[in-house]
Amino acid sequence: MALVKRKGITISRQLLDDQKLHPEATGALTALLSDLVVAGKIISAEVNMAGLADILGQSGRTNIQGENVQKLDVFANQTIKRRMEQCGHICVMASEEEDDPIPSLPGYEGNYTIAFDPLDGSTNIDVNVSVGTIFSIHRRASSGGPGTVADLLQKGSSQVAAGYIIYGSSTMIVYTTGSGVHGFTLDPSVGEFFLSHPHMRIPDASLYYSVNEAYAPYWFDDTRDFVNYLKSDANGRKPYSARYIGSLVSDFHRNLVKGGIFLYPRDKKSSDKTEGKLRLLYEAAPLAMVVEQAGGRAVTDDGRRILDIEPTGLHQRVPLIIGSQHDVDLAELFLRGGRP
Ligand code: AHM
Numbered sequence: 178m179a180l181v182k183r184k185g186i187t188i189s190r191q192l193l194d195d196q197k198l199h200p201e202a203t204g205a206l207t208a209l210l211s212d213l214v215v216a217g218k219i220i221s222a223e224v225n226m227a228g229l230a231d232i233l234g235q236s237g238r239t240n241i242q243g244e245n246v247q248k249l250d251v252f253a254n255q256t257i258k259r260r261m262e263q264c265g266h267i268c269v270m271a272s273e274e275e276d277d278p279i280p281s282l283p284g285y286e287g288n289y290t291i292a293f294d295p296l297d298g299s300t301n302i303d304v305n306v307s308v309g310t311i312f313s314i315h316r317r318a319s320s321g322g323p324g325t326v327a328d329l330l331q332k333g334s335s336q337v338a339a340g341y342i343i344y345g346s347s348t349m350i351v352y353t354t355g356s357g358v359h360g361f362t363l364d365p366s367v368g369e370f371f372l373s374h375p376h377m378r379i380p381d382a383s384l385y386y387s388v389n390e391a392y393a394p395y396w397f398d399d400t401r402d403f404v405n406y407l408k409s410d411a412n413g414r415k416p417y418s419a420r421y422i423g424s425l426v427s428d429f430h431r432n433l434v435k436g437g438i439f440l441y442p443r444d445k446k447s448s449d450k451t452e453g454k455l456r457l458l459y460e461a462a463p464l465a466m467v468v469e470q471a472g473g474r475a476v477t478d479d480g481r482r483i484l485d486i487e488p489t490g491l492h493q494r495v496p497l498i499i500g501s502q503h504d505v506d507l508a509e510l511f512l513r514g515g516r517p
C-alpha cells in the first residue's frame with residue numbers, strides 16, 4: 178500500500194518508509210544515511226558561522242571535534258569521513274578532496290561505498306553564496322573485508338542512493354533511494370530535517386539555461402548554436418533566460434524546482450577541460466540519479482547517458498548536460514548536428 182506523504186514528517190521517518198519498500202533490507206542503508214544526515218547538520222552549523230569567522234577571529238574558537246576552525250572544505254571533508262568511517266556500513270570511501278580511496282576503520286567495514294564532494298562550490302563561501310555536499314552510495318562489489326578501488330568504480334545506474342545537502346538560505350537535503358526524490362528542510366531551532374518537498378518532479382520544459390558563457394569563444398559549434406537558439410526568439414519563441422550561480426548544487430537545485438538545463442560542456446581551450454570540469458563519481462552520477470528519479474535527464478555532450486558510463490578513475494571528469502527532459506532532448510538534437 179502506497180503511504181500518503183504529508184509535510185512535516187521527519188527524515189528519519191521517511192528513511193524508514195523507504196526501507197519498507199525493500200523487504201530484504203537490513204536497515205544498514207537507513208543507518209548509513211542517518212549518519213550522513215548528522216554530518217550535514219554539523220557542516221551546516223559551521224557554514225552558517227563562516228561569515229562571522231573574521232569578526233570573532235579564528236583562534237580560540239573550537240568546533241565540535243575540539244579543533245581550531247579550519248577551512249570549510251577541509252572541515253566538511255573530515256566531518257563526513259569521521260561519520261562514515263565508523264558508521265559500520267561503509268567499506269571504502271572516495272572524496273573529491275583526496276587522491277586515494279579512504280578505508281573505514283578496521284572492524285567497521287560494511288557492505289556499502291560512498292563517494293562525496295564534501296563542499297562543492299566552496300570558492301563561493303566568502304561571498305555568501307549557497308554551497309553543497311553531494312553524495313553517491315553503492316553496494317560493494319567485493320565480498321568482505323576492506324573495500325577496494327574496484328568497489329568505488331561502479332557505474333551510476335547501480336547507485337542505491339544519491340543526493341545532496343544544500344547550505345543556502347535554508348539547509349536542505351534532497352535524496353533518492355530509487356523510489357522518487359524527496360526534499361527536507363532543516364529547522365535549526367530543533368535540529369531536525371522535515372519533509373518540505375515530497376515526490377519532487379522537475380518540470381518537463383523550462384525557460385532557463387545555466388552555463389558559464391565566458392567560455393563561449395572556446396565552445397564547439399554545436400554547443401554555441403544550441404545556446405544561441407535558446408536565447409533567440411526565432412519563430413515567435415520566448416527566449417530562455419540565463420541563470421548561472423557557479424555553484425553546481427545551487428544551479429542544479431534551482432533547475433530541479435523551477436525547471437531548467439545546466440551545461441558544463443567540453444571546450445577547445447584548456448586541456449583539462451577536454452572532458453569538461455565536473456567529476457563523474459562526485460558530481461555528475463549522483464545528480465544524474467536524482468534528476469532521472471525526478472523525471473529529467475542527464476547526458477554527456479556526445480549523447481551518452483551519464484548513469485551508463487563505466488568509471489575508469491576516481492577523479493574522472495565528464496561533460497555534463499542535465500535538467501528538464503525537453504531541454505536535454507533539444508540539446509541532444511543540436512549536439513548530434515540536427516536543428517529544429
Ligand atoms: P569545485 O568542485 O572545485 O567546487 O568545482 C565545481 C564547481 C561547480 O560547483 C560549478 O558548477 C563549477 O565549478 C563552476 O565552474 P566555472 O567557474 O568554470 O564555471
Ligand code: MG
Binds near residue numbers: 273294296297298460
Ligand atoms: Mg565539486
